[in-house]
Amino acid sequence: MLEKTTILFPSGEEAEMLAGVRGEKKACKKLLEMGPKLVVLKKGKEGCQIFSSGIVDGINVSGFSVKEIDPTGAGDSFGGAFIVGYLAGWDLKRIGQFANAVGALKVKFFGPMPNTSYKEVIELIEG
Secondary structure (H helix, E strand, C coil): CHHHCCEECCEHHHHHHHHCCCCHHHHHHHHHHCCCCEEEEECHHHEEEEEECCCCCCEEEECCCCCCCCCCCHHHHHHHHHHHHHHHCCCHHHHHHHHHHHHHHHCCCCCCCCCCCHHHHHHHHHC
16 A cells, blocks of 8 residues: 555554564664655644655654643644645645644634634744
């Protein structure tokens, strides 16, 4: 299945389990060898790390500090936002920032489906 995957969004634990090795970075690099074009390591409030075959150590993208109310749906919001940026052709750092901001804004509200605007996301990114 991984050979048919374009973008994989594992947590550190999931990456290690899927790759069969210890260490998040090592696991993500091994997962790349198994087929995905990108491996995006989700690190919660710490942000994400994006791995691609052309990037030696991955791209670290910092998260955003917000008051967490409910994390339900944050990972899905992150993944959806990442795919939006990817399909729009943005560079990987910008995609990571956008996805991190969408995930951060999601946790500020209760429930899985907040009504966050693009403007709010950009305002968080630009600080």
